Amino acid sequence: MPVFSPTLTLYIARRFAGMALAMIVALAALVALFDFIELLRRAATREDAGFALVATIASLRLPFVIMQILPFGVLLGGIIAFWRLSRASELVVARAAGVSAWSFLAGPVVVAALLGVLAMTVISPLSAAMFSRAERMDATYLRNAQSMSSLAGGRLWLRQSDDSVQPGGVAILAGVPEITPRGFVLREASLWRLSATDRPLERVEAPEALLTPGAWELSQAVTFATNRQPTPPESLRVRTTLTPDRIEESFAAPDTLSFWALPEFIRVLESSGFSAVRHRLYFESLLSTPLLAVAMGLLAAGFSMRHARRGGVAQMLGAGVAAGFALFLLDKVVEELGQAGTLPVVLAAWAPSVAGLMFALTLLLYVEDG
Known part of the structure; x- marks a missing residue:
């Protein structure tokens, strides 16, 4: 009979959380650095756009960057965490003692789900407010756009x-x-x-x-x-019920709207004759974030729990990264199909998360021999 060890589960969850957060911070810093360099290049021909302005815009975009790379941070952090545990034979000893992978993976699954919920309910509203301000500053100083007057x-x-x-x-x-x-x-x-x-x-x-x-x-x-x-x-x-801000926001990217404000805004948008497909798709994608984070965590476990002595570890880790990018590509393809109206909004938003979860569960069943 499989053994459940709360201490082991908590230990693995702590290792998984630490490495996932570290990878999220590292990836966000890397992407923000490239974004900052691109903004500096665009500001080089603008006399009124100095270093402080560029740094402000890049800083305001940071929560948005975190939202974009969070699934990959969970995937790469999970791969490194489970690989270290396997290399130290900790997972091998645990499974030899009768502890099922389904038992000690409960902790990482909860951690991944909590990270997804945190991103959806806390980081997303912060990202919307800061990204909206960054876009206005970008339009004013770097693109010379005139917002709604356009x-x-x-x-x-x-x-x-x-x-x-x-x-x-x-x-x-x-x-x-x-x-x-x-x-x-x-x-x-x-x-x-x-x-x-x-x-x-x-x-x-x-x-x-x-x-x-x-x-x-x-x-x-x-x-x-x-x-x-x-x-x-x-x-x-x-x-x-319309306001100038709501009319302007209907033409703006859905990323500039808070998760909590989206349902009411979609209702007003549709009652006013605007198309709310992009906003509904973005809202459903936010709702699927916890499931996507869980799928990435399980994918990391499936591709990195192989013992080092059995060989092929590098190939398995590379396959895990490739699977993550394949899931990202699938997400972008179905998103375009959803915005074009080819796919229903709910299907376009949830398909990548469900597909990733099913693939991860299939891989874990294979690793655990059923």
């Missing part, structure tokens, strides 16, 4: 709920976006009001629509009812 020049289409005319109604607002001292404005605004069954109720034309807290203010608005007879120009107020 939307001007083309018509912007918005869709939202509108029950002021009929319960369950929908409002579609279109216009040329512009940033003014008064706030966000849609020039040459057109408003279509539809019933819950998409039956046209009325159309409104106005020179502009000003976005104020909680409502759109349409000045000199002319309303055309179903009989197509216009009404005299008047001021019109249409309730909305």
Whole structure:
């Protein structure tokens, strides 16, 4: 009967956690260094972009870098930790004493899951806030972009709920976006009001629509009812949950949004007529982070628990690293398919984690002879 040793499990978990954290820090520092060098190169032709600005942008991107390399940190840290334990024959003695690999791997699995949960709930919001600020500084000083004002020049289409005319109604607002001292404005605004069954109720034309807290203010608005007879120009107020920040964020990368704010933002985005595929995919990917970390930890165990005297250790370790990069490639491929709408969002987000977990469990069953 397999033996469970809490002391051994805790010992292996501690070794695994220490090496995984060390690899995460090392990889993050390496990637941040290359990012810093690239920013320095781009800032070389900018007189107003000094060393302090570049260092600030690179520092603000650090939590984002940690989020990206965390699975590889768990994989490489786990490979080194288990390889050291195998080289010292500690795992061999434990298994000879009747302790199953499934028993002493419980500790590393819990550690990997906790690292994933920590990344999802704590590091992700911190990364979103800091990365968003870094992107704004990058756009202002290194790319000379103008944030939401870059939307001007083309018509912007918005869709939202509108029950002021009929319960369950929908409002579609279109216009040329512009940033003014008064706030966000849609020039040459057109408003279509539809019933819950998409039956046209009325159309409104106005020179502009000003976005104020909680409502759109349409000045000199002319309303055309179903009989197509216009009404005299008047001021019109249409309730909305949109804000200038939410409109801007809908065109920004999902990485700049907090994990905790994403569900509500997705709901508002979809009710306003924007596509929320990228944001839903990113949110589901964050939810799968603990499972992906567990899969990486088990992959590390499966590829590194081979005893040194049996030979082929280097090949097994190399195969483990290759499997990690193959999983990364799979993740990027299904992500592109998910964003294109070819795959359902949930499948695109969870497939790499589930595939990695199944492969790791199959490998461990083979190592343990079932």
